[in-house]
Amino acid sequence: xxxxxxxxxxxxxxxxxxxxxxxxxxxxxxxxxxxxxxxxxxxxxxxxxxxxxxxxxxxxxxxxxxxxxxxxxxxxxxxxxxxxxxxxxxxxxxxxxxxxxxxxxxxxxxxxxxxxxxxxxxxxxxxxxxxxxxxxxxxxxxxxxxxxxxxxxxxxxxxxxxxxxxxxxxxxxxxxxxxxxxxxxxxxxxxxxxxxxxxxxxxxxxxxxxxxxxxxxxxxxxxxxxxxxxxxxxxxxxxxxxxxxxxxxxxxxxxxxxxxxxxxxxxxxxxxxxxxxxxxxxxxxxxxxxxxxxxxxxxxxxxxxxxxxxxxxxxxxxxxxxxxxxxxxxxxxxxxxxxxxxxxxxxxxxxxxxxxxxxxxxxxxxxxxxxxxxxxxxxxxxxxxxxxxxxxxxxxxxxxxxxxxxxxxxxxxxxxxxxxxxxxxxxxxxxxxxxxxxxxxxxxxxxxxxxxxxxxxxxxxxxxxxxxxxxxxxxxxxxxxxxxxxxxxxxxxxxxxxxxxxxxx
Ligand code: HEM
Numbered sequence: 238x239x240x241x242x243x244x245x246x247x248x249x250x251x252x253x254x255x256x257x258x259x260x261x262x263x264x265x266x267x268x269x270x271x272x273x274x275x276x277x278x279x280x281x282x283x284x285x286x287x288x289x290x291x292x293x294x295x296x297x298x299x300x301x302x303x304x305x306x307x308x309x310x311x312x313x314x315x316x317x318x319x320x321x322x323x324x325x326x327x328x329x330x331x332x333x334x335x336x337x338x339x340x341x342x343x344x345x346x347x348x349x350x351x352x353x354x355x356x357x358x359x360x361x362x363x364x365x366x367x368x369x370x371x372x373x374x375x376x377x378x379x380x381x382x383x384x385x386x387x388x389x390x391x392x393x394x395x396x397x398x399x400x401x402x403x404x405x406x407x408x409x410x411x412x413x414x415x416x417x418x419x420x421x422x423x424x425x426x427x428x429x430x431x432x433x434x435x436x437x438x439x440x441x442x443x444x445x446x447x448x449x450x451x452x453x454x455x456x457x458x459x460x461x462x463x464x465x466x467x468x469x470x471x472x473x474x475x476x477x478x479x480x481x482x483x484x485x486x487x488x489x490x491x492x493x494x495x496x497x498x499x500x501x502x503x504x505x506x507x508x509x510x511x512x513x514x515x516x517x518x519x520x521x522x523x524x525x526x527x528x529x530x531x532x533x534x535x536x537x538x539x540x541x542x543x544x545x546x547x548x549x550x551x552x553x554x555x556x557x558x559x560x561x562x563x564x565x566x567x568x569x570x571x572x573x574x575x576x577x578x579x580x581x582x583x584x585x586x587x588x589x590x591x592x593x594x595x596x597x598x599x600x601x602x603x604x605x606x607x608x609x610x611x612x613x614x615x616x617x618x619x620x621x622x623x624x625x626x627x628x629x630x631x632x633x634x635x636x637x638x639x640x641x642x643x644x645x646x647x648x649x650x651x652x653x654x655x656x657x658x659x660x661x662x663x664x665x666x667x668x669x670x671x672x673x674x675x676x677x678x679x680x681x682x683x684x685x686x687x688x689x690x691x692x693x694x695x696x697x698x699x700x701x702x703x704x705x706x707x708x709x710x711x712x713x714x715x716x717x718x719x720x721x722x723x724x725x726x727x728x729x730x731x732x733x734x735x736x737x738x739x740x741x742x
Contacts (some may be wrong), residue, residue: 266647290324292326300635307461309628313335317631335721337628350610351607352609353676356456365508372501387425392690407728410726411538418533419441419530420438426525429612433481440474441478475519503518505518536594542710544646554695557583557696588647596643608620699730
């Protein structure tokens with residue numbers, strides 16, 4: 238073989254040499270860059286046999302996620318239909334396994350081999366284990382009733398505001414509900430007065446949204462997460478949290494029998510059992526509020542969207558409210574407000590909310606877990622460091638979980654004989670319906686709060702969507718910090734009673 242003079246070749250044909258070196262680099266990357274997982278136990282299939290979309294070296298499936306209008310929830314759901322109950326994808330070297338098989342959920346959500354993914358923890362702002370445990374007592378049956386009644390008060394205030402603004406003015410319900418739910422959370426957490434709420438609402442809103450966005454971005458919009466910097470600390474928001482915490486401290490120690498969130502917050506300690514500093518308590522209160530705010534506000538917004546775009550749902554709910562003496566009509570300006578114990582008497586309203594949460598899950602990323610060590614899942618070997626995800630739209634629309642999955646069909650919840658419910662059965666983690674994931678501290682309380690808002694607004698107004706039909710509007714759906722409509726959810730409300738009404742609580 239003739240000798241090759243690389244020096245003169247590089248001078249004469251620099252591009253050929255550069256291309257050759259690049260090719261060698263790619264080959265080396267493909268050969269050496271493959272992760273070695275060590276020996277796979279004989280009874281398990283190797284990780285590489287989990288089906289999934291092909292990705293590019295280094296970036297994996299990054300390009301499948303849009304940046305301007307992130308719709309990762311639709312991508313995850315489509316992939317489930319193509320690749321099945323368990324599939325994998327990767328993002329810049331991070332492996333993700335997606336599970337939509339109810340039989341595998343208890344392993345992911347209930348076993349010690351999987352802990353909360355570091356991607357699901359918003360850095361310093363995360364709720365501590367101690368806070369999670371300390372706050373749980375406030376979400377028992379008594380706490381649920383108290384939180385329901387706070388939500389009811391805020392819903393009546395919102396209804397009064399809508400009534401005052403007039404029926405012709407479209408209202409962005411995403412924004413209006415974020416404000417009303419923030420007031421609900423702060424009232425529950427700090428017994429905040431109306432003046433206090435007015436003082437802190439503005440500085441908190443922007444920083445809470447930024448915190449939710451930053452927490453969600455690595456999964457919902459990975460390209461933007463790569464390009465964007467970290468969230469800036471907001472001095473005004475920090476001061477507002479401290480102000481709220483000091484107000485709580487001024488009330489003195491809570492009675493032992495007090496089961497409110499405010500009492501639970503004031504009792505929180507660190508891992509060594511020492512009381513929290515004001516700053517540390519503010520961080521925990523902010524983490525709780527971030528977890529509560531957008532999922533609750535957007536769940537209510539999507540339920541209203543479903544009602545506003547389907548007259549038969551609106552009529553069915555009105556009929557049920559009327560049968561229970563809860564509907565405004567004629568001169569009856571202020572119908573009886575629902576009580577917590579009324580909720581079981583409103584099965585259709587409950588079914589509409591569930592069906593809306595199924596098809597428009599506000600917290601659409603779903604539970605995100607992490608394999609702390611090499612482990613197994615559904616017969617596959619799962620290497621340490623794998624993220625395991627249960628994206629809710631994929632779970633809620635998988636054809637192996639639901640008959641006619643794309644159909645908005647409230648009766649699937651009320652008439653089991655229609656066999657429309659989750660095929661896996663409604664119990665525990667084996668369910669195919671997990672709008673609040675597995676570790677939401679507020680799961681059943683949140684449902685009641687959503688019902689409080691929907692019942693109050695549906696009892697007083699006929700509502701419709703403004704600025705486009707259902708299909709066109711759904712084109713604007715995005716998953717950023719939560720599932721929402723880009724550009725807002727504008728709705729028009731017409732009072733059912735002939736005369737307006739005012740807040741009476
Ligand atoms: C309908 C409204 C709500 C929805 C759809 C929702 C949904 C979720 C989801 C999907 C998770 C992740 C669960 C997992 O990883 O297994 C979660 C966690 C959580 N949620 Fe909710 N949630 C709602 C309301 C609330 C409310 C009102 C609160 C508190 C007042 C709350 C507090 C929490 C907390 C503390 C966590 C755990 C966060 C952590 O571990 O750091 N949620 N929620």
